[in-house]
Amino acid sequence: MLPILHDLQAVFGCVPPAAVRLLADALNLTRAEVHGVVSFYHDFREQPAGRHVLKLCRAEACQSMDGERLARAFLDRLGIEWGDTTPDGRLTVEATYCLGLCACAPSAMLDGEPIARLTPVSFDDIVREAGR
């Protein structure tokens, strides 16, 4: 089922609740079973995210390089919390636990593109990029 859910999210930006019934019928499962899978995995959303998605690493290697403080300052600057989207719908900031860029911490991923050795200046670039 995971490949189908990934494909749905790639097209719609989320796994729409309406898709759950269709999937259940197609795979001969109950709607509860499909919902159970969709809701289990952190990646799948029920609502589309903002135009850009920033995944900020909150795991230990990034913590050791002051990642939490940088992340907090960035969220405060945007006036949002983890998982939120900016009011203009441009940027969603999500927590992630390790991007495998741990020797260049702190790290993040903007729309699937890796960014590491984050500094306050990197966040200016991210905001500029998300403004497009």
Next chain:
Amino acid sequence: MTTRIFVPRDAAARAVGADRVAAAVLDEAKRLGLALDVVRTGSRGLFWLEPMIEVETPGGRIAFGPMTAKDVPGLFAGGLPLSTSHPLCVGRPEDIPFLKRQTRITFARCGIIDPLSLADYRAHGGYRGLERAKSLGAVATVEEVTKSGLRGRGGAGFPTGIKWKTVADTSADRKYIVCNADEGDSGTYADRMIMEGDPFLLIEGMTIAGFAVGATKGYVYIRSEYPDAIRVMERAIVLAEAAGLLGAEAKFDIEVRVGAGAYVCGEETSLLESLEGKRGQVRAKPPLPAHKGLFGKPTVINNLISLATVPAILADGAKHYADLGMGRSRGTMPIQLAGNVKHGGLFEAAFGLTLGEIVDDIGGGTASGRPARAVQVGGPLGAYFPRALFDTPFDYEAFTARDGLIGHGGVVVFDDSVDMAKQARFALEFCAIESCGKCTPCRIGSIRGTETMDKIIAGDRAEANLALITDLCQTLKFGSLCALGGFTPYPVMSAIKHFPEDFTRPRLAAAAE
């Protein structure tokens, strides 16, 4: 003659600007009319030098780093060959002490070859392992893996050969090889580097496993946080199929499956559930996956590094590998230095280096320049080690004896600004976030543990609450179904044991409110 310039396409190198450097090199070559080719490689794993570019010369490759796009015009101003007196020149990569001190077996090709060139792969010894396996036969191949002493590199350390033999001895109409590439531990990136830098190595390793146990289908379960690795792996499989190295002729197929952000899917039974399209909930064992694994069939499920080490073991013989290491930890381990460390990167070496050698000599101490205070080894479920335990040798049993684990080989360094009470709290919070929910100690214990740790941090009856945490950790350790709940006590209890001062500190800020 066209000079080849090697620029990594590894995600960590891209994250610090390797693509911009590669583009700048091409621009500069065009502007100056230089005859050069840019070859994108994996990373050598010297991440403090990334982006590190290498230039082919008659005397071998010469490296420059860490480069930025802005450095490129200056470097190329004198034309080819590039000047070795440039301030960013670090000489021959093989002579850099960090690389020179390593014993690269699994990572022998990583960072050197074009990851998607089968010709490169073969020219650097690729597919010698499979050839030898075929000449030995299936039974002797399994014996060879057993004799090498290779143990599960995901962390559990179970002998790979025994696992293979169990699957080989179980009769079934279908068997599977599953590669666990759900590398979720913070501080680890070895799997990612192989997938991005030497994907045919994994394909060869899985093909050997399939041949040895009689399986015809393989899955690589890659976490979604690794989009680059997914792309390279998928492309490599297509190329291998086109060359007849996978598919009907090879009697073995591989498919990439992408995870969806669940840490617990790195646990083998949970990964199998996820592959079957279900919630990634842990299965009770027995039955072992080797008897009843994917879709109820006998399944070899191995960590990526275990599978990627098999080709070298077959190619050069079990003895060559088993001669390295200490005690029951044979061969090499890719140690991944990460976090607040001056020389962060991948260090493949025989087991037996002490933690102090790894952190202070190889890693060069902290990146911040402050004293290293705590080192977490083995990911978020690994123990925190203080300087007093820096004499611990890197070995499965030695770490277990000191209430720790080597896990997948991640070593995360923290300087003296770390608050160990916060780290202990994070371990419990992480367990709560990632718990699959199947067993009670993990599902509920992690949340109660986080709340109790909050009280300790706030200075609320620290002693009584620490006793509660200790008790809870016993329950987690012995009552959980899998390592997520079962090992969360390692970081928590090691922090309390080795850094007690951080748990009883008067909380001035809280008191002032």
